[in-house]
Amino acid sequence: MKYMLLVRVDPEARPTPEEADPAAWHAEGARTGAWLEGHRLREPADATTVRLRDGKVLIADGPFAEFKEHIAGFDIVEAASLDAAADYASRHPVARFGAIEVREVWEDFDEPAEAPATDLTPHTPTGRPYLMMMVSVPDAPAVPPGSDVPPTAWNEEMERRGVTRGAHRLRPAGEATAASARVRGGRPLLTHGPYAEVTEQVGGYDLVVAADLDEAIEIAAKHPSAWRGAVEIRPLWQPEPQPEPRP
Amino acid sequence: MTVPSGPSSAREALRAAFTDEWGRVVAALIRLTGDWALAEDCAQDAFAAAAKRWPRDGVPRRPGAWLTTTARNRALDGIRRSTIEARKLREAAVLLESEGPEGAAGGEPGEGDAEDAVPDDRLRLIFTCCHPALPMEARVALALRTLCGLTVAEIARAFGTTEPAMAKRLVRARGKISHAGIPYRVPSAELLPERLDGVLAVLYLLFTEGYAATSGPNLVRGSLSGEAIRLTRTLDRLLPGQPEVLGLLALQLLHDARRPGRVSADGRLVPLEEQDRSTWDRALIAEGAGVLAEALRAGESPGPYVLQARITAHHSTAPTAAATDWPAIAACYERLAALTDSPYVGLGRVVAVAMSAGPDRGLALLGDLRLPERLPGNHYVPATEADLHRRAGRHREAAEAYRAALALVTNEAERDYLRDRLAYVE
Known part of the structure; x- marks a missing residue:
């Protein structure tokens, strides 16, 4: 079964780059076949949350919900069970000074297992990759009142535009489908159930490549999660050198 | 060709150029380099060069073109020296060449038709600074730094925070523009009305911050209001005939x-x-x-x-x-209330109704609009109640409400005003 690991970092923790380096963890997972893919995200200050309310697009700075440990990246892993996924997660270096949130992927929704690895190469030289976290309120209606847009319209349009680069839906977070792995004082601590008791839960994600944030906002606002809850847009950390902001 | 001038008129010209040209220079440099901090640094350098050269060599006939060219040359030098990828350098070189011969040569800023060749990028800068994905306080700070040329220390002082905290806020905002890919352009016609609302909200906030400081002894901070008016005038020049831009300016x-x-x-x-x-x-x-x-x-x-x-x-x-003309004002408030659910609009409407139809009608509307529940902790609600009771001659109720307002007020001048009123009805 597939699991999504949300790597949560405590901003007050000050690990050295070596302590936080997941290279060995990735290598272990690549050897055993547990690690499928992973991406590092830009900091939460670079996040934008999009909601659609009463036909109006509402744009807000920052993540959809602020927790002490913020999401710094994510991985998709293959494991026999939730506990096996959590066991691998607890060996992630960030488990020692943050937490690894484990969520079961809803495989019924997924593409076939032989789907190619996510290719984030933009179609245009100016395209940028974004992670869109689809956040829903569990009991939100399936269709917006008075709407005749089919629920698959978003996927079809984005497929046509060539902007989507992989997606997973997640099972609702419960005792059997979600856990948080931490290591404190050298000992693994495993908590079953949702990471936090909040109404809005991450229900899945899409990786998209868009020209800029305005296009990403437009894509997010069209997704059903925009009115069922919210869509959090997180720029992916890009390896190319970028001029860093200076004071 | 330069205007004959001595040091004092050069200083005068420099001051005027700073007011008129800072935003243009920064905006052009951001388009050229894509690097906000570099753009500000180069603009700063260009003004420093002008301070040295103008008193000696005379004021250029087109100070704006001189400054933009100087800043551009500075940026090109910086890009050549730094390790920024070669692609950016090529783009910069192409832009310089396409915009006038004097730029690419890297020599003295020319006197040619540079001003016509340098497009006004301030409109892009305004929309990017006021992008809704940026936190409101960052939008205001960015606008003051990049468009108005206020120093970080001045902005920090205006918002009652420290210089390092304000510098950090600006770094974070520029970082988000770069990392999240906030575009440097005027929004499409489809998005324009909505994004223009966001720009006007920033200019409105800037003006009201300057008009009535939320706390502290300095009630009127004229400079912020002045900057807001100047930016609104610029916006109106660059995007003419927009009724709401004209409305805000008026x-x-x-x-x-x-x-x-x-x-x-x-x-x-x-x-x-x-x-x-x-x-x-x-x-x-x-x-x-x-x-x-x-x-x-x-x-x-x-x-x-x-x-x-x-x-x-x-x-x-x-x-x-x-x-x-209170009845006309009350009518305007009624139309305004139909457009916005703001409790502050409700409060203005209460006062207008009280002035045109009597204090008790105002007090009734205040209750109907549930203003005390919607603005808890805001001193304007009890202060308005107090004024209406006072006008109706009910001094005991007025005193009680003035005391409630005094417990909530943070602005020194308004506190003094409420104390005077309380003394009058007690």
């Missing part, structure tokens, strides 16, 4: 005209009805009224800024407080 001018009467010689807040109307700036009122007329000529059904400007115009053109 609103600002008509308010600013009353500034001289708003605070007494000993620093006390003077309520509108007691202000000496001869101190008001007649020229500004006339200009504001003219801009408002232009906004109304656009013919659309008036938006929130046009309606607020109309309300302000009724106040600013009334010869005496008693001659104020």
